[in-house]
Amino acid sequence: MDTPAAERLRLTEIFLSVQGESRSVGWPTVFVRLTGCPLRCQYCDTAYAFHGGEWWEIDTILAEVARHGARHVCVTGGEPLAQKRCLLLLEKLCDAGYEVSLETSGAIDIADVDPRVSRVVDLKTPGSKEMHRNLLENIPLLTARDQVKFVVCDRADYDWAKTMLAEHALADRCEVLFSPSQGQQSPAELAEWLLADKLPVRFQLQLHKVLWGDVAGK
DSSP states (O other): OOOOGGGEEEEEEEEEEEOOSSTTTTSEEEEEEESOOSOOOTTOSOGGGSSOOEEEEHHHHHHHHHHHTOSEEEEESSOGGGSTTHHHHHHHHHHTTOEEEEEEOSSSOOTTSOTTSEEEEEOOOGGGTOGGGOOGGGGGGOOTTOEEEEEEOSHHHHHHHHHHHHHTTHHHHSEEEEEEOTTTSOHHHHHHHHHHHTOSOEEOOOHHHHHHOSOTTO
């Protein structure tokens, strides 16, 4: 008997690595990368996940995650919420006892994500070329479990992010991350701006790229 479509997702890859970003940085983590994304950020480093992939039963995904033996699981993309059945996967991962995070662009409603999930919402800066896709209605939904990330391409992006931080009192809602766009913004320069302005945010580099470079499956 064929598996009902309601119990399947299109996946690009599942792999074990070290979490390179967010508050879980450094933890051994199983990454579940779903296929597809409605955005086209100019700095995207996972464009290979825009198309293709294979259909997996959600129970098969859970079995593969369990095989790796890690406590942390990150559901990412592409844009994972572009597949509505992602919500069911997140729920089942939480039910299985994992520490679950979701990396999302912030362009899709996060209201129905299981409250046990740490939602890492990427607010798109002007330099991303997709700022108009930000769904600002997501901001009031953020809790202390969640995180907001800004990928900074230049000083203009930094100033825009700083304004968003203040206007929406983001640091009072959740943890806020500032990350330099690789090859576009000097990490040291960004760190100096943060120190000078005494912003209540966490500076982050992509640890996995420091370790292995810009390669898929790491």
